[in-house]
Amino acid sequence: MNEGPWIHRISRRQWWFGASRYRRYMMRELTSLFLGTYAITLLVGLWRLSQGAEAFNAWLAAMHSPPGVVFSVLMLMAALYHSTTWFNVTPKAMALRFGAYKLPDAIIIGAHYGAWLLVSVGVYLFFRS
């Protein structure tokens, strides 16, 4: 960019605290860290399982303790925010055209929620014991 006498730029360090649309964007991106943290937690569970029943039961007990439940609820909320905000912008990247007809955004978004529901029900049925 040309160096002019005066330019109003956003702050390199604090811009995401500014406009609400920047905060929403940062929330969408930051919540991915929560998803990553939860994935690591599940991997730790697998690792504990490989160490035997006692180790795995200790991990399960930790997950069922009050702090463990609070942690899971927080992670779930972050995952919901992350997933819904991404689903809602999918039509921007997916422009499905059939000739001159463009599939309405609501159908593309709805299909994502539908697939999510199907997978969730599938996972629930598979692990129900």
Next chain:
Amino acid sequence: MSRQTVELEIFRYNPETDSEPGLQHYRVPYHKDWLVLDAINYVKDHLDRTLSYRWSCHMAVCGSCGMMINGEPTLSCKAFVRDYPEVIRIEPLANFPVQRDLMVDQDDFLAKLESIKPYIIDVDEHPLSEGEKSQTPAQLAAFKQYTGCINCLLCYAACPQYSLAAGFIGPAALTLAYRYNQDSRDHGFAERESVVGSNDGVWQCSFVGACSEVCPKGVDPAAAIQQGKIASAAHYFKQHLMPWSKS
């Protein structure tokens, strides 16, 4: 609640005489059907002839009167005074050097616009005698939405990425690149790709989506850029996996 007047806080800066910018306050009459542009014109006509700003059509077609109104990139001809609080702050578009008062230097944008070759690139010349090149409704629909851009630069003022990464080609220019790439008469994809597919092109976009929120013409630059990323990635893989194919 009949308002008689409204207060404008207008950014003033003359680089030739002022060491730094400041805000000047003007009180103008309130009219229910006045646009912010009408209020600024009142200042220019009746209160202060030294105020500098750009405008032309007064109907959201020319794209000249973009400014920050209460911090939001807005066409002042598409913003009613009645929709704002008692005090309206008016500043030049963010992310561009201020030439004077509300006027910004557009050179950076214009150079970037030129770099993506915003015109139909054909493989060979067609004499006029061949007649017009017709398109089907489907071929037109593939790019029509993106022809609505009026180069008003609101998307650049809203884009945090353009503010932080000086080289970023930016929303409007990338949208126009996509518009021509999508045109069935155009064969310039490979020529544009060196700019569009570069680090300063579509890949610099982090999909904040602010451009589409402020666009006064519903062009949706964020959509054009995300679809441009898909086209750019497809081109890359095609080149590397099928080097014999030409595109």
